[in-house]
Amino acid sequence: MSLADRRVRRTMPLIAASLLVGSGLSAWTLGQGTAHAAPPAAERVSDDFNGDGYADLVVGAPGGTVSGKAKAGYVVVTYGSKDGLDPARKKIVSRSTSGVPGAATAKQEFGSAFTRGDLDHDGFADLVIGNDSRSSAAGAVILWGSASGLTGGTKVATYGFAPQAGDFDGDGTTDLALFAGVGSYGDDATGQGARLWKGPVKRTGAPAATLDFMEKSQWWSYENEERPDPSCGERPETCVDGPQSVKGPVVPQAVGDINGDGRADIAMNDYYGDGEWGNSVLYGGATGFERGDAPGSSGALGVGDINGDHYDDLVVGDSDYESRAMVSYGSADGLKGDVQKFDQDLPGVPGAEESGDAFGSSVAVGDVTGDGYADVALGVIGENVGAVADAGSVVLVRGGAGGVTGTGAQAFHQNTADVPGVAEKDDLFGAAVSLLDVTGDGRGDLAASSAAENARAGAVWSLRGTSAGLTAKKSVAFGPKDVGAPNTAALFGSRLR
Numbered sequence: 499m500s501l502a503d504r505r506v507r508r509t510m511p512l513i514a515a516s517l518l519v520g521s522g523l524s525a526w527t528l529g530q531g532t533a534h535a536a537p538p539a540a541e542r543v544s545d546d547f548n549g550d551g552y553a554d555l556v557v558g559a560p561g562g563t564v565s566g567k568a569k570a571g572y573v574v575v576t577y578g579s580k581d582g583l584d585p586a587r588k589k590i591v592s593r594s595t596s597g598v599p600g601a602a603t604a605k606q607e608f609g610s611a612f613t614r615g616d617l618d619h620d621g622f623a624d625l626v627i628g629n630d631s632r633s634s635a636a637g638a639v640i641l642w643g644s645a646s647g648l649t650g651g652t653k654v655a656t657y658g659f660a661p662q663a664g665d666f667d668g669d670g671t672t673d674l675a676l677f678a679g680v681g682s683y684g685d686d687a688t689g690q691g692a693r694l695w696k697g698p699v700k701r702t703g704a705p706a707a708t709l710d711f712m713e714k715s716q717w718w719s720y721e722n723e724e725r726p727d728p729s730c731g732e733r734p735e736t737c738v739d740g741p742q743s744v745k746g747p748v749v750p751q752a753v754g755d756i757n758g759d760g761r762a763d764i765a766m767n768d769y770y771g772d773g774e775w776g777n778s779v780l781y782g783g784a785t786g787f788e789r790g791d792a793p794g795s796s797g798a799l800g801v802g803d804i805n806g807d808h809y810d811d812l813v814v815g816d817s818d819y820e821s822r823a824m825v826s827y828g829s830a831d832g833l834k835g836d837v838q839k840f841d842q843d844l845p846g847v848p849g850a851e852e853s854g855d856a857f858g859s860s861v862a863v864g865d866v867t868g869d870g871y872a873d874v875a876l877g878v879i880g881e882n883v884g885a886v887a888d889a890g891s892v893v894l895v896r897g898g899a900g901g902v903t904g905t906g907a908q909a910f911h912q913n914t915a916d917v918p919g920v921a922e923k924d925d926l927f928g929a930a931v932s933l934l935d936v937t938g939d940g941r942g943d944l945a946a947s948s949a950a951e952n953a954r955a956g957a958v959w960s961l962r963g964t965s966a967g968l969t970a971k972k973s974v975a976f977g978p979k980d981v982g983a984p985n986t987a988a989l990f991g992s993r994l995r
């Protein structure tokens with residue numbers, strides 16, 4: 499599919515690629531600009547399903563045919579090790595997997611959204627698999643971490659749209675934010691059901707408590723539109739309809755601690771109606787979320803501490819096809835008003851800014867070099883590689899005390915030395931990106947995908963992080979056939995985390 503076709507068919511913003519969940523990168527940042535050793539496994543538990551100290555990669559394949567049902571979808575987990583990812587060490591999960599509740603259903607696109615965190619507080623990360631479906635009936639599934647990897651399956655009824663895990667109330671346990679189906683993107687913003695489960699969550703699927711989703715100060719009644727709640731700011735239409743819903747629809751994307759209060763926050767896309775999109779942040783609190791503004795008009799979102807000040811920052815990728823990204827920096831008061839915008843013309847960034855590149859079409863934030871500053875990986879799916887149109891690439895820009903810098907920036911595509919494969923027309927390499935420490939050395943490793951590879955079967959590449967940045971040496975690539983999963987139009991790698 500060409501980039502032009504992708505633009506015409508886009509009806510909603512892309513869900514961001516993989517990000518560290520829970521409290522963002524705060525556990526990784528020991529001192530501003532100070533190199534540090536690999537953090538202990540307990541600090542990385544949100545990424546580690548089997549407790550071996552290595553982050554594990556989750557790959558979504560929402561187009562996969564399962565039990566004869568087209569686009570039923572599945573997920574593949576590849577476990578990390580000191581030698582990186584090995585497609586032979588994996589687990590395939592679908593609605594037809596033994597122990598997973600529900601049944602494979604055509605067009606359900608199971609695995610198009612997922613999150614993870616230690617929900618039951620046992621020291622192993624758990625995986626929550628949802629969907630991007632507008633139907634609220636699909637629900638979600640929790641798979642539980644253990645020393646042998648992910649096991650079992652617990653049903654989360656109804657609320658399966660883009661779930662998010664993090665310690666939202668700051669009590670030291672992981673909570674789960676659940677959303678109902680999005681509904682329509684019509685002329686008006688509509689209500690969207692939401693639930694906030696307080697952790698720990700039992701393996702029966704019972705939370706410690708169900709909290710009001712929003713602070714009471716932000717409850718809003720559609721029936722009372724003549725008297726907007728003053729706490730909603732200039733956009734009362736983005737407030738909430740009550741304790742268990744949001745007015746949107748909203749598309750949750752990334753989790754981190756933006757205001758440094760020890761409570762996780764959710765960055766998300768908002769739909770205002772009449773085709774208008776924007777972004778906002780749900781700030782975690784002891785009694786629910788409080789909603790705040792964020793820059794940009796949708797686009798992929800990522801969260802992490804780029805400037806090393808112990809506040810996570812929000813990265814907004816390409817929106818409205820402007821081929822640029824922006825960073826809004828965190829503070830004790832939330833996101834600051836000033837925004838740093840950049841594109842491929844940032845000095846030091848390989849390549850040149852061109853129309854249609856879609857710079858920042860996917861976003862991931864993590865510390866690749868181990869220097870205490872989070873770096874930013876950005877998909878550039880419309881990048882031409884030589885004469886090959888829309889082959890796609892991934893650009894890594896560095897973090898520093900002054901924010902994002904082009905110094906030391908890198909670019910990778912399928913014609914880069916030591917990267918497996920060959921750049922082909924319409925591959926859209928960089929469709930999703932992730933920065934996770936799968937080698938356990940304290941540095942983020944890049945996973946990047948091309949969901950269009952091999953007639954939309956899809957594939958994922960893994961490049962290692964070093965003190966000097968990313969390296970393609972010893973990089974690996976794998977697709978559905980390599981992990982023994984359904985191959986035809988699987989869109990393997992549509993989501994990474």
